[in-house]
Amino acid sequence: MSRPEAQAPAEIYYGDSEAQKYTSNTRNQRIQAEMTNRAIELLALPPDESLFLLDIGCGSGLSGEILDELGHVWAGVDIAPSMLQVALEREVDGDLFLQDISQGFGFRPGSFDGAISISVLQWLLTSPTSHPTNSPPARLSRFFTTLYAALRNPSRAVFQFYPETDDQITLITSVARKAGFGGGIVVDYPNSKKARKVFLCLMVGSGKYASNT
Amino acid sequence: MVRLITHNLLACHVRGCTSNNFPLVFKDVQLQLKEAEYNPDFLRGFMPKLEWKALVDTAKSLNNQSLPDQAPEPQAANEEFLKILHHVLLEIHVEEGAMLCPNCSHVYPISNGIPNMLLQEHEL
Numbered sequence: 130m131s132r133p134e135a136q137a138p139a140e141i142y143y144g145d146s147e148a149q150k151y152t153s154n155t156r157n158q159r160i161q162a163e164m165t166n167r168a169i170e171l172l173a174l175p176p177d178e179s180l181f182l183l184d185i186g187c188g189s190g191l192s193g194e195i196l197d198e199l200g201h202v203w204a205g206v207d208i209a210p211s212m213l214q215v216a217l218e219r220e221v222d223g224d225l226f227l228q229d230i231s232q233g234f235g236f237r238p239g240s241f242d243g244a245i246s247i248s249v250l251q252w253l254l255t256s257p258t259s260h261p262t263n264s265p266p267a268r269l270s271r272f273f274t275t276l277y278a279a280l281r282n283p284s285r286a287v288f289q290f291y292p293e294t295d296d297q298i299t300l301i302t303s304v305a306r307k308a309g310f311g312g313g314i315v316v317d318y319p320n321s322k323k324a325r326k327v328f329l330c331l332m333v334g335s336g337k338y339a340s341n342t
Numbered sequence: 343m344v345r346l347i348t349h350n351l352l353a354c355h356v357r358g359c360t361s362n363n364f365p366l367v368f369k370d371v372q373l374q375l376k377e378a379e380y381n382p383d384f385l386r387g388f389m390p391k392l393e394w395k396a397l398v399d400t401a402k403s404l405n406n407q408s409l410p411d412q413a414p415e416p417q418a419a420n421e422e423f424l425k426i427l428h429h430v431l432l433e434i435h436v437e438e439g440a441m442l443c444p445n446c447s448h449v450y451p452i453s454n455g456i457p458n459m460l461l462q463e464h465e466l
């Protein structure tokens with residue numbers, strides 16, 4: 130079967146039945162938890178501090194629950210109402226927003242101490258219409274520019290995603306750099322077709338948090 | 343759910359709407375109070391991010407007058423103040439209603455506690 134992002138926009142693909150299926154599937158839960166834990170590790174947050182984080186494409190809140198357990202407070206955005214509905218039913222702690230990340234954010238400068246995003250970025254490489262405002266570079270640019278502004282300096286944003294080609298990685302990293310980010314790609318298990326995981330680790334400033342403790 | 347902790351960070355993101363676009367004004371709201379875990383260290387760390395006047399005014403618009411006009415320095419904040427701040431930021435949930443941009447009048451509807459931040463193509 131072809132990839133979800135090649136079939137339909139996320140808000141259509143993750144309709145009511147897909148949202149339920151995705152969330153209750155234990156294999157999905159386990160993989161999502163593994164990727165979330167790895168993304169949090171790559172965020173390199175100062176230990177023992179309770180921070181304010183953004184979950185980009187929070188879905189039904191599977192990653193958010195892990196942030197809760199670690200004592201962080203978070204806000205989540207997602208384009209799929211059905212996924213957010215499942216998050217509500219599961220009574221996650223984060224504030225939820227129905228948002229198309231390709232339209233950019235309105236969060237004030239320095240709002241978040243970090244951001245994570247699991248299996249979302251590849252959706253920005255699709256174009257819902259042929260209008261120039263919907264080209265992948267335009268979508269990526271609105272997203273990265275407004276995300277950069279919304280993050281505190283220094284901090285990090287870590288994205289696990291599924292690129293199909295090296296050109297896609299090049300496009301994503303070049304738009305992120307133009308928006309001001311440093312950082313780059315981390316590949317886990319590069320030699321295993323099945324276990325291979327790609328993370329984009331972006332940094333604002335030095336990306337190194339100075340701990341208060 | 344939308345609480346004042348995220349409302350206080352949120353400006354209008356319609357293209358070209360770059361001044362007087364904060365804070366968004368709550369309209370026709372239905373509120374729910376839900377207890378949240380009190381964490382003074384989180385609150386002290388979060389305080390520098392707040393636009394204090396916007397927070398005080400918005401809380402008042404939701405019939406909460408408990409905040410002082412001036413915020414103390416985070417390290418000088420006492421328990422009494424932090425408990426009030428905790429309640430205002432984290433325990434008042436806006437479940438229904440809308441947020442209105444004071445500049446361009448874009449309406450962000452809130453349904454089931456979730457604000458709809460989607461824009462039309464001409465607003466990008």
Ligand SMILES: [Zn+2]
Pocket residue numbers: 354355356359363443444445446447448
């Ligand atoms: Zn506006």
